[in-house]
Amino acid sequence: MTATLTATESAIRLKGVTKAFGTGESKTLALDDVTLDLPYGELVLLVGQSGCGKTTLISIAAGLLDPTAGEVEVLGKNLTRMSGTRKVNFRGEFIGFVFQQYNLLPAMNAVENACVPLLIAGWSRARALEKAAEVLTKVGLGNRMKSLPDQLSGGQQQRVAIARALVHDPKILVCDEPTAALDAASGRTVMELIKAVACQPDRAVIVVTHDSRVYDFGDRIVEMADGRVEKVSVLTPGETFQPA
Amino acid sequence: MNWVALRMLLGDRTKFLGIVFGVAFASLLMGQQMAIFCGLMRNTTSQVRDIAGGDIWVMDKNVQFVDDIKPMSEGKLQLVRGVEGVEWAVRLYKGVGRAKLEGGNFQQMILIGLDDASLVGAPSPERMLVGDVADLRRPDAVIIDEFGWRYLFPNEPFAPGKTLEMNDKRAVIVGMCYCNPTFQTFPILYSTYSQAIKFLPQERRVLSFILAKAKPGTDPEALCVAVEAQTRLQAKTNDQFFWSTIDYYAKRTGIPINFGITVMLGFVVGCAIAGQTFYLFTIENLKQFGCLKAMGVSNFRLVRMILLQAAVVGFLGYGIGIGGAAGFGYAMTHFVKSTPPAFYMPWQVLALSGGAVALIVTLAALLSMRRVLFLEAGVVFR
Ligand SMILES: Nc1ncnc2c1ncn2[C@@H]1O[C@H](COP(=O)(O)OP(=O)(O)O)[C@@H](O)[C@H]1O
Ligand SMILES: [Mg+2]
Numbered sequence: 001m002t003a004t005l006t007a008t009e010s011a012i013r014l015k016g017v018t019k020a021f022g023t024g025e026s027k028t029l030a031l032d033d034v035t036l037d038l039p040y041g042e043l044v045l046l047v048g049q050s051g052c053g054k055t056t057l058i059s060i061a062a063g064l065l066d067p068t069a070g071e072v073e074v075l076g077k078n079l080t081r082m083s084g085t086r087k088v089n090f091r092g093e094f095i096g097f098v099f100q101q102y103n104l105l106p107a108m109n110a111v112e113n114a115c116v117p118l119l120i121a122g123w124s125r126a127r128a129l130e131k132a133a134e135v136l137t138k139v140g141l142g143n144r145m146k147s148l149p150d151q152l153s154g155g156q157q158q159r160v161a162i163a164r165a166l167v168h169d170p171k172i173l174v175c176d177e178p179t180a181a182l183d184a185a186s187g188r189t190v191m192e193l194i195k196a197v198a199c200q201p202d203r204a205v206i207v208v209t210h211d212s213r214v215y216d217f218g219d220r221i222v223e224m225a226d227g228r229v230e231k232v233s234v235l236t237p238g239e240t241f242q243p244a
Numbered sequence: 245m246n247w248v249a250l251r252m253l254l255g256d257r258t259k260f261l262g263i264v265f266g267v268a269f270a271s272l273l274m275g276q277q278m279a280i281f282c283g284l285m286r287n288t289t290s291q292v293r294d295i296a297g298g299d300i301w302v303m304d305k306n307v308q309f310v311d312d313i314k315p316m317s318e319g320k321l322q323l324v325r326g327v328e329g330v331e332w333a334v335r336l337y338k339g340v341g342r343a344k345l346e347g348g349n350f351q352q353m354i355l356i357g358l359d360d361a362s363l364v365g366a367p368s369p370e371r372m373l374v375g376d377v378a379d380l381r382r383p384d385a386v387i388i389d390e391f392g393w394r395y396l397f398p399n400e401p402f403a404p405g406k407t408l409e410m411n412d413k414r415a416v417i418v419g420m421c422y423c424n425p426t427f428q429t430f431p432i433l434y435s436t437y438s439q440a441i442k443f444l445p446q447e448r449r450v451l452s453f454i455l456a457k458a459k460p461g462t463d464p465e466a467l468c469v470a471v472e473a474q475t476r477l478q479a480k481t482n483d484q485f486f487w488s489t490i491d492y493y494a495k496r497t498g499i500p501i502n503f504g505i506t507v508m509l510g511f512v513v514g515c516a517i518a519g520q521t522f523y524l525f526t527i528e529n530l531k532q533f534g535c536l537k538a539m540g541v542s543n544f545r546l547v548r549m550i551l552l553q554a555a556v557v558g559f560l561g562y563g564i565g566i567g568g569a570a571g572f573g574y575a576m577t578h579f580v581k582s583t584p585p586a587f588y589m590p591w592q593v594l595a596l597s598g599g600a601v602a603l604i605v606t607l608a609a610l611l612s613m614r615r616v617l618f619l620e621a622g623v624v625f626r
């Protein structure tokens with residue numbers, strides 16, 4: 001199929017994306033013909049029951065996973081046709097990741113962890129640490145720079161992870177269940193931070209969650225079920241989300 | 245990213261020390277065992293090295309190594325002297341005699357009888373610790389080696405005049421010399437040839453070796469060929485005799501196999517400890533590697549990171565282990581005075597154990613890399 005996608009203001013465009021795992025008897029269709037456009041400047045919440053394909057969808061959108069069928073266009077680049085090496089560099093340059101389990105390097109302190117994407121990009125360590133310190137201050141951890149992950153609370157670790165995801169100023173921020181391991185208060189802090197610091201007019205932010213307590217942070221909510229997108233709702237400020 | 249790799253490695257102190265310990269242990273075991281093997285092998289040749297002065301050794305056709313004595317008739321000396329290219333040729337007696345000590349005990353001794361006139365084969369002046377080789381010309385005189393003295397007269401400082409009895413003949417110790425440690429470890433006595441014969445039971449033939457010097461411009465190897473052709477004896481250069489002696493012990497004793505087994509064990513244990521700990525280390529960090537992969541670290545860079553980690557533990561472990569082995573050898577050769585040490589660490593031992601360590605860490609790294617390379621970046625979300 002020739003690309004019918006055209007470059008628009010969309011940060012992420014999925015067209016007819018299908019992803020199957022396994023073959024024969026054990027074959028699961030994690031994504032079933034998903035077509036979705038996500039714009040810059042919004043905080044998109046991807047919600048749905050566990051196992052409905054949310055993680056698979058963001059993995060494909062972030063270039064971590066190849067779709068079985070369909071087209072993926074991110075930042076105007078067709079990921080489906082990109083070579084492995086270029087995709088790795090593309091991720092490093094344009095995408096920031098936040099994980100449910102924080103995934104910080106346990107041997108390195110907060111500021112060292114936060115500077116890793118800059119090191120990957122080839123910055124000198126001194127400059128990278130300086131920039132990371134700035135971003136850590138923005139996420140409210142200016143006083144915990146030298147703390148190791150296991151000296152920080154879950155919420156603080158997730159804030160370090162957010163600093164790390166933003167330190168290289170990515171065009172897309174992908175967060176998979178960032179609040180799932182946190183108590184309600186820390187979860188809110190993390191979401192407030194994502195809303196306040198991460199959301200920028202030239203950046204798309206996708207947060208996967210099945211934590212209904214944080215639904216009101218979304219500008220747009222994509223509901224999924226059984227590998228399909230059921231409904232996309234755009235919320236205006238003050239409006240509360242009503243699940244389908 | 246090298247910095248990140250090192251931080252990851254050093255971050256898990258216990259595992260890091262475990263891997264380094266494994267490599268160090270393997271290097272220590274391999275290096276030490278190889279050095280003892282080399283030492284033992286080298287010790288078998290100590291008398292080839294110590295009895296210097298000639299260019300070639302002439303001996304019975306059937307002699308296989310330096311301690312294999314097959315006496316020749318006295319007439320052979322003239323034959324050898326008659327070979328074109330021989331500058332001079334002298335007798336050498338070498339054998340094992342039984343000495344009766346002052347207390348009445350018996351002790352096996354290596355007895356070396358030197359040509360009365362020239363004393364060819366005597367310890368060089370640097371090796372003479374007390375006395376002078378010329379003292380050998382005094383009646384009943386013998387010179388004993390340092391280890392031998394310490395063994396026979398423990399805790400007694402050397403004093404000339406001590407006597408032994410061999411074949412009911414008195415031997416007076418007039419000097420002490422350093423001898424390279426021997427394989428048999430018996431005390432060594434030097435005397436003149438005529439004196440040595442008196443220390444032996446009556447035998448028909450006593451000429452163990454003939455030491456010969458090549459005329460200037462005559463190649464010793466060529467001279468050996470000439471001697472063999474004209475005398476029906478066997479002739480070897482110092483170097484040839486050195487290697488044929490080692491060859492004999494290597495082939496005819498279990499030493500290489502036994503040490504080979506220990507070295508193999510060291511290698512296997514090293515692989516098991518270091519390899520497994522390194523592998524476990526990587527597996528435990530798989531999520532972190534996956535995370536780096538997601539954040540844009542290429543497989544190539546990950547491989548470099550793992551290789552760097554492997555190289556660091558390899559170098560550290562090797563340094564500690566081989567340093568330990570060398571320290572052990574140093575201690576043995578410098579502080580243990582009563583028994584001749586068997587420890588020799590030529591560069592080949594360093595290279596071999598270094599190669600083995602490189603192999604261990606490379607194997608460990610390859611095993612780990614496989615897991616990291618085939619890691620789906622998507623695992624970060626699991
Ligand atoms: N690597 C995989 N291999 C096999 N099945 C997978 C794999 N990843 C996801 N799946 C399956 O795909 C479906 C969607 O999974 P996922 O995207 O993780 O859901 P969610 O994130 O919404 O909980 C599930 O049925 C899951 O078991
Ligand atoms: Mg998920």
